[in-house]
Amino acid sequence: MAGTLVPTMVLPLLLLAFIVLRLGMQITFPIERGLVFPMALVPALWGLWNVLWEWSRERTHLPVGLHGAFLPLLMLPAGASIATHAGVLVLAATSVTWFNAITVPYALIALFLAVAMTAYYLVWKYVVGFANRVLGIA
């Protein structure tokens, strides 16, 4: 439960953004195709990653923040693969385009990975770690 806390808190924001973009601003791009990853798979992956930390921490002695920082290495390719199949991510010769609007050159993907790992490190250390301690897991 502690692992799924953050994605569950982000879900209403995603739904709000979806409603504003789709119904409010009448954007025709099929955003809902991309929602399966953040709504279904991300919470499950976070929960399983937390279970994996709890299961392995006596052997690895890895702090929860560092453990969480490794999750983007798994999620970035998984999310990109699902987004490509759903049509929300287009892979071009020199760049990728998200939601038909955000173009990221391949050279910047490493930077984006570093940013994602940093964000995950902080969120896992302070939010998931806090929830684990409150629930008596850690």
Added chain:
Amino acid sequence: MTGRDQGSEIRDQETEGMKQLLREALPPLGRDREPDRDLWPAMLQRMDEQSSRAAASVPWFDWALAGGLVAFVSIAPRTIPVILYYL
């Protein structure tokens, strides 16, 4: 008795059998279905203890990382939907 009535009777018997099996498989809840005290105040106290401990011990490099993240999002706000996609 018609064939339809017989079928209905057999289904009723099967339903009763299933109910009996479920009653046997699930443990009885007993009389005290609720905890004897309110657990929420204890949870609040625990959350307060943990949050005060966490706020006092944030190392400087975590502040630097958080600052770097805020700077990145400020420079490239178009990446916010992509970051939310992965949260």
